[in-house]
Amino acid sequence: MGVNVRGRSFLTLLDYSPEEIRYLLDLAKEFKRMKHAGTLHEYLRGKQVVLLFEKTSTRTRCAFEVAARDLGMGVTFLDPASSQMGKKESLADTAKVLGRMFDGIEYRGFGQAIVEDLAKYSGVPVWNGLTDEFHPTQMLADILTCEEEFGDMRGRKLTFFGDARNNVANSLMVVCAKLGINFCACGPKELMPAKELVEKCQEAAKASGAQIILTDDIREGAQGADVLYTDIWLSMGEPAQLWESRIKLLRPYQVNAEVMKMAKPSAIFLHCLPSFHDRETTIGEEIYQKFGLEAMEVTNDVFLGPQARQFDEAENRMHTIKAVMYATLK
Numbered sequence: 001m002g003v004n005v006r007g008r009s010f011l012t013l014l015d016y017s018p019e020e021i022r023y024l025l026d027l028a029k030e031f032k033r034m035k036h037a038g039t040l041h042e043y044l045r046g047k048q049v050v051l052l053f054e055k056t057s058t059r060t061r062c063a064f065e066v067a068a069r070d071l072g073m074g075v076t077f078l079d080p081a082s083s084q085m086g087k088k089e090s091l092a093d094t095a096k097v098l099g100r101m102f103d104g105i106e107y108r109g110f111g112q113a114i115v116e117d118l119a120k121y122s123g124v125p126v127w128n129g130l131t132d133e134f135h136p137t138q139m140l141a142d143i144l145t146c147e148e149e150f151g152d153m154r155g156r157k158l159t160f161f162g163d164a165r166n167n168v169a170n171s172l173m174v175v176c177a178k179l180g181i182n183f184c185a186c187g188p189k190e191l192m193p194a195k196e197l198v199e200k201c202q203e204a205a206k207a208s209g210a211q212i213i214l215t216d217d218i219r220e221g222a223q224g225a226d227v228l229y230t231d232i233w234l235s236m237g238e239p240a241q242l243w244e245s246r247i248k249l250l251r252p253y254q255v256n257a258e259v260m261k262m263a264k265p266s267a268i269f270l271h272c273l274p275s276f277h278d279r280e281t282t283i284g285e286e287i288y289q290k291f292g293l294e295a296m297e298v299t300n301d302v303f304l305g306p307q308a309r310q311f312d313e314a315e316n317r318m319h320t321i322k323a324v325m326y327a328t329l330k
Contacts, residue, residue, distance in 0.1 A: 005327050009119040009126040012112070012134045013174045014200060018208060021140075021178055028144055028316070028323035035070065035319065042072030044329055047103040050076045051129070052083065052118075054109030055236050059273060059317050060129045060137070064106050067322035076102070095121035104329055107131075110237065125328040127321075132237070135167045138272050139175040140320035145313040146181075146227055149268050154180035154209070158227040159263075161253045162297055163191045163246070164214070168231045168272050170197055173212065177201040180208035186221025188249045218253065222262035229270045230255045230297045247291055256299040260307060269302055271310040277303035 003023040005016075013021060034041050049068050053061060061077070068075045085094040091114065098105055099122035107115045108129035119126040128136050146153050158176055160169045164185035170193055176183035183201075185192060192198075192214050205212050215221055222228065233250045234242055255269065276284045276296040287293050294300070302308065 006330055007125060008328050010136060010324050010328060011115055011119060011126065011128045013136045013139060013171060013178060016178070018178045018180075021143075021175065024140055024320065024323045024327060025144055025147070027327060028140060028320040031070075031322045031326070032144075032316070032319040041070060043326060044068075044103075045072030047072075047329060048074040048076070048101070049104040049106065049325070050078060050098055050102045051106045052085070052108070053077065053079050053129075054107075055130065057108060057130070059314050060108055063137075063317040063321045064127075064129065064325075067318050067325060070322060071326060073103075073325075091117050092121045096123075099123040104325060127324055127328070130167060132235075133167055133170060134174075135171045135272070136175075137317065137321050137324060138168060139171045140324070141313055141316035142172065142229070142270060142272075143175060143179065143181075144316045144320055145270065145309050146268070148312065148316075149309065150226060150266075153226075155182065156226040157182040157184060157224050158229060159184040159186050159221045159225040161186050161218075161221060161228065161230045161255050161259070162233060162250055163187060163231070163235070165191055165193050166231060166235050168229075169193060172229065173197070173201045174204070177204035177210050177212060178208060180210045182211040182213070184213040184215065184221050184225070186215055186218060187253050189216050191249065218259060219262055222259050225263040226267055227270055228255055228260060228263055228267055231272055232274065232276055233297055243287065244291070247287075247293070247296070250297070251293075254295070254297060254299065255302055257301055257305075260302055260305075267307060269298070269305070269308045269310070270313055271298060271303070273310060273314055275303060275310070 065075050095118045104125045106127045106129045112131045112133040115128045164187040173183050233246045277298050278300045279285045279288050
């Protein structure tokens with residue numbers, strides 16, 4: 001019997017088997033082929049989805065909107081000013097109302113409990129566009145990008161540099177453990193993933209043959225790596241007062257030319273974006289004026305270099321999100 005995830009929510013990859021993740025990746029590859037070929041694929045015409053954004057985003061919003069329209073669906077976008085959720089109306093009541101009007105709900109915001117409750121009360125598939133704990137749609141795009149470069153990723157090494165307890169690092173550890181990819185978290189000891197999540201991933205890794213490595217040694221993290229991955233040093237919603245302490249902790253873990261040279265010659269660089277790789281943003285210039293840093297988590301030469309694949313990765317958000325929506329709504 002083939003894989004069937006119709007009617008399922010997509011909240012964390014901990015809930016999905018390796019076979020189900022593989023199905024979504026293969027489906028995304030087919031949708032990308034059709035998109036590039038100009039082949040219409042309005043398979044969900046007549047359905048309606050709503051996007052709930054408590055945190056702003058460029059890639060997530062655009063990926064969901066374009067993917068939904070490509071599939072023939074109507075899209076409604078609600079930001080915090082457009083919804084009474086949590087203010088005049090409880091989360092449960094909002095979920096029940098939206099579930100009566102829409103076929104699927106995307107949520108991007110804060111605690112994982114919020115997206116879990118939306119799924120509990122709405123009665124329709126709910127998709128996690130990012131919470132404080134997990135970012136599962138990003139992971140599918142990341143692995144698709146890696147497979148486009150290397151083919152089978154089993155047994156290869158992906159290293160995340162930086163704050164290894166954030167939602168991106170958490171989710172990378174999960175997807176790698178599920179798919180047999182060796183995952184290394186390289187950062188300060190005080191910024192490592194939660195013990196409970198590490199234990200869950202180690203169980204999954206036993207079944208897939210993956211290795212989970214946690215280290216504060218930059219050379220250990222980079223050597224033998226096929227993929228070097230990083231993220232901004234201060235996550236959305238964290239107070240700006242943390243910049244000074246976070247820079248002191250994470251500056252040694254910047255991905256620069258020297259670190260790239262420690263990895264395999266064929267290694268690629270990934271970043272979920274946005275990135276502070278230069279001074280061409282308000283925050284980037286502020287950090288330069290305060291701390292003298294021309295770049296933060298990645299240097300400009302790496303970000304714009306031949307090994308960088310972050311813009312392929314950004315496009316792949318659209319194709320993988322399309323696969324998730326189609327698979328759960330078809």
